[in-house]
Amino acid sequence: MxxxxxxxxxxxxxxxxxxxxxxxxxxxxxxxxxxxxxxxxxxxxxxxxxxxxxxxxxxxxxxxxxxxxxxxxxxxxxxxxxxxxxxxxxxxxxxxxxxxxxxxxxxxxxxxxxxxxxxxxxxxxxxxxxxxxxxxxxxxxxxxxxxxxxxxxxxxxxxxxxxxxxxxxxxxxxxxxxxxxxxxxxFNQQNAIDGMRQILWGFFKKIAIADMASPFVSHIFNNVDTIPSGGLVIGAILFAFQIYGDFSGYSDIAIGTSRLFGFNLMQNFAFPYFSRDIAEFWRRWHISLSTWFRDYLYIPLGGSRGSQGIQLRNIFAIFLVSGFWHGANWTFVFWGALNALYFLPSFFMKKNRKNLDVVAQNRWYPTIKELFQMGITFGLTVFAWIFFRAESIQDAFHYIYSMLTGNLTNFTSNMFENVREYNNFKYTFLFIFILLGVEWIQRRKQHGLEDIFDKIPIVRRGLYFVLAIIIILFISNEATSFIYFQF
Amino acid sequence: MKGFLLCTFIYGLLFLSICYGLSFMADKGLKRSTNNDHQTWNMIVEGEINAELLVAGSSRAMRLIDPKILEDKTGLDSYNLGMEGARLRSQLARWDSYLAYNKPPRVIIQTVDLMSMGHAETVFKKQQYLPFLSDNNIYDHLKLVDNRLFLDRYFPLYKYHGYMDEFKEGLRLYAGQSPSIKHTEYKGFEAKDKSWNREFKQMTDTLKRGYLLHPDELIEEGFEILDDMIKDCRKRNIQLVLVFTPQYSGFTDLQVQTDSLVMGFEQLGKESNVHFINYVYDPICSDTTYFYNAMHLNRKGATVFTEQLAKDLMTKGILD
Structure with missing residues (x-):
């Protein structure tokens, strides 16, 4: 179900x-x-x-x-x-x-x-x-x-x-x-009410982000030869939001549903796209899997103790196994290896535990430096997602080659004219903008709607209704499966 | 727990009210729409058509039979109820609602062909029905095509999912703004100023002669619906004429079912004492200058064909 x-x-x-x-x-x-x-x-x-x-x-x-x-x-x-x-x-x-x-x-x-x-x-x-x-x-x-x-x-x-x-x-x-x-x-009323909020936010992420981005991502990844390079960049970025919306949306619905029954599950995503480096990203993305591998694989192997060679082996082991856990395809292994390579410099410079707090902890806006760091981290992640999404490693390299050898500002207005959901393109970006806005405001919380605008109840309630109406208006005719079901 | 249930109930009620309100406004707006999808439906449910000669069918009625020519030739007030992509089941929804809100016509020309006789898997162009799903004359037929349509009918606003353009247009019109979509039909007829292209060649390259469009058991469903239409007409004293409109001869050659289908219509006509006029072997079908694709005549073809049809209706004494 x-x-x-x-x-x-x-x-x-x-x-x-x-x-x-x-x-x-x-x-x-x-x-x-x-x-x-x-x-x-x-x-x-x-x-x-x-x-x-x-x-x-x-x-x-x-x-x-x-x-x-x-x-x-x-x-x-x-x-x-x-x-x-x-x-x-x-x-x-x-x-x-x-x-x-x-x-x-x-x-x-x-x-x-x-x-x-x-x-x-x-x-x-x-x-x-x-x-x-x-x-x-x-x-x-x-x-x-x-x-x-x-x-x-x-x-x-x-x-x-x-x-x-x-x-x-x-x-x-x-x-x-x-x-x-x-x-x-x-029964804990506050817990249950917050669980309902989390379910609402999860549905928004699944329906308004993941399902909306899905047809465009599929179109772009299936037509690499005819899509201009700027379009390929959009495709990779959209996939980053599709997979985040899909998987973290599922987690939010799961955690929220559990809270209705008096259970507390662990947080699985902690606003990962606001990470300032790859180490922070992996502390915020699919936390339950990362910590599983940390506790049952990385630490038993020796963790960060031992020679540099042993440490290097342990890091690659955890990232490669994590990649392979996602599916029986070399693309996932490559994706894991790429993330290990991203992670290594900060690990050996002992900077991998630098960003343990939340970005702009006591401020509204990030500094230019933080913005730059988040941009670089997001860019690296998006690049790695290409391997995750591609059917084969050859396809991924072909995608990257086509993306980088063309004019990155090259878009054509008819890029998506064959996509049935063509008219939804502008809404997809609008909803991504809403997602980023809400999650930025909530980045210190457990989920996107926890105590949001608690001092302005009318805005808070208005937001609930707006999100619910968006869900009703954009839900797919057929219930679409979640990407992570295949893993 | 009480607080939670009360809170859920109040939020739920408020949410449903907002959804009902938005749905109501969009419905009302679309009921003022003059675009091609909604104008004919609006005129039907408002009882504004009341034609003497009615054309019914799929796009092969809508794009092939010009009511202006019929009016000029026969002197009867005419209207074309043809619906794009509609199988007989959906056509019946329009037929029933027309007869529920308008005076019965003297004559109905019902176009028939292999496509229309088939079974619909989905409600085609659902957006045209959005403001009318509470109308049983329409809903009762459509629910037989899509059994999940009850969600669209009973869950407020849900019917507009995937139809943002219609939703926005409905709200715009409700707010009194002018329509953003142009109306291009004349009394339900919409001609196409297009020429024959390579589409058919591309299709035949991928098909083999003798392919079947619809299994025989699905065509039987079409005959059952036609039978109901005939009985309904008899009851209301309406003269029904079945017309197999022209289709490109090359396409007819591909369909092994055409001959048996024509025989079926002829037999039905004889048994029910209903006229059946067959144009599928007419010389017009071999001339691609009259078509823009294998199933549809262009404006030039529609003019020639409608004149021929009017002439045949007169000479056969159908309009006497």
Whole structure:
């Protein structure tokens, strides 16, 4: 089920009523309801893949208990390995099997052999990368002694399949989310109201930014040879906003929805396009994944300790794996490597933790220097997004070559005349302008509408209505999927 | 919890009210519109047409049959209700609403062809219906084409999603400003001053002879609708004439269904005692100077054809 579908419009209030008015007396019943509606939410897309979530949940519930119960460290390790192998095995098979086969065949072909490997028609289960990482954090944390194994299967199964964040995150740590299933949730009005605001902002980002930019981005990336170079620059910038609107919009809706049910999820995006350097960008973009890799990969590898060679290896490891997590394509690996290269200078000059505060912390406007830094960081990010969006590395280089060898100020008025949504082009930029304006004002907050204009209620309420009307007027006929579902 | 529910309710109510208000204003504005999409609909629901000779059908009625020529030749007040891209189901929406608000005509010329007989997957040019979705004469037919249309009808403002130009035009007209879109039709007829181009050649390069446009079971749905139209006309004492308007002969050659379709119309005509006039094999169909594409005559072709049609209506004694 998609958040931006008519079904969800009925689903959410129905679950809310059942949760707070029918099952509110018993925590166990509330958790059972969460579990069932989460399976319904996921099964709406394809019920067959529910079996993967169930298998993963059963295995990790059992493995967690065995790890905790075992006295022998080797036995603990064996159960951890079992959990990792099965979870990563699912991920590897469904997401990477064909990629490895094809890449291996290509490699062998380099030596003059013509192997005859066959690929499989595999459907990628939605959200597999998200819930797999979430359950792995559970067994790893038990192994590390940071978390007690769950004794409540319903609470644990509900934690793994929690519908707001099941298919596209935030990737919650068991240490944060699981204990919330053990404690009786009480309705917090302020939290719920702010959750509604966050949902509204998430829908604005998805519908008015991502979905509006999408047809133009597709048109530009599919017609690189006929689009003037200035248009290619616009295409890359629009994609930067499309992916931000799509993914952070989903996160906002997920976090806001969770708050309606008394859960608090972690912040996943912290206004990343106002970052002053790449290190800051990665502290603000897809925070739940970055910190996952930091805690479960980078630090175990040694982190920033050891020789410069070790540090270099660790940085590349985290960025390459992060890139590869996004999809079975070399473009994502290249995108990760490029970001590692961006990051290295500040890391070795020990300036990667320079910008820990919010830009223009106590001021309305940024300084010229900050503006320049944000511009450079955004430019580098946009450049890297080209690899993320392109179908292949060759396509990405062709895009960049076409972009840089032409006149960057070259636009033609009929650039988008074949795009059905041609008339929406001007609105797309208007909404990006609104997004940047609101997020600049709110850059110290958790999301775009938190306590916005709290001293001028009429403006605040007016903004809510304007955003809601924009959503109604620009929503797509068909509910469009979220980009990160494919990861 | 009470506070939250009350707050949600009040915001929801306010939001719905604003949406209703905006939707109402845009609807009202568009009901004053004289652009091609809305003028005929506005005249229909206001009962302002009341023609004696009515032309109904798709764009192959709208662009091929000139009511001015019909009026000159027959002396009957005429109007063309042809709708671009419309299958019979959508044509029926216009037909029913016309008869609900206007005096029944003496004669209806209903154009027929393979395209019109097919099943519509979506409501084509939905913007023309936006101010009229609360009208059951229209909505009841369209909902059979798109079963999610209830969202457009019942959820305020939602129907304008994706139609910002119409929404803005509606608000502009509601505010008393002059229309920004020019009206180019004469009594529903819109001629095209265009010439034959390479479009057909490009199409045939990608097609093989004998391709089917619509599966037979979908055409059956078209015949069922035609049957309803015939019964309705009989009940209201309206003389119905089915006309297969000209299409380029090269295109006809591509459609293996044409002959059986013509036979179907002939049989329906005989069984129902309705005139059927077939122009699909007329010499006009072989001359590309009369067409701007395979399915549509240009202004010159429309003039020649309408004169021929008027003559045939007279000589066959249909208008007696």
């Amino acid at each position: 998609l958040f931006n579908s008519f079904e969800f419009l009925l689903f959410l209030p129905a679950v809310f009523v059942l949760y707070w008015f029918v099952f509110q007396r018993s925590l166990r019943n509330q958790n059972l309801l969460v579990l069932l509606v989460s399976y319904l939410f996921y099964g709406w897309w394809d019920w067959r893949f529910l079996s993967l979530i169930v298998i993963s949940s059963v295995l990790d519930f059992w493995a967690g208990r065995e790890i905790e119960r075992s006295d022998s460290s080797s036995r603990k390790k064996n159960f951890l390995i079992l959990s990792m192998v099965v979870n990563l095995g699912f991920l590897g098979f469904f997401k990477y099997y064909n990629f490895f086969i094809e890449s291996f065949a290509d490699l062998i072909a380099q030596f003059g052999m013509s192997p005859n490997f066959s690929t499989l028609k595999i459907v990628l289960p939605v959200g597999i990368s998200f819930y797999t990482f979430q359950t792995m954090s559970y067994t790893i944390d038990i192994y590390r002694g940071k978390l007690k194994a769950s004794q409540d299967p319903i609470a644990f199964f509900a934690f793994v399949s929690f519908f707001p964040q099941l298919v596209a995150g935030p990737i919650e740590r068991a240490t944060n989310l699981l204990p919330q299933f053990y404690e009786k949730r009480t």
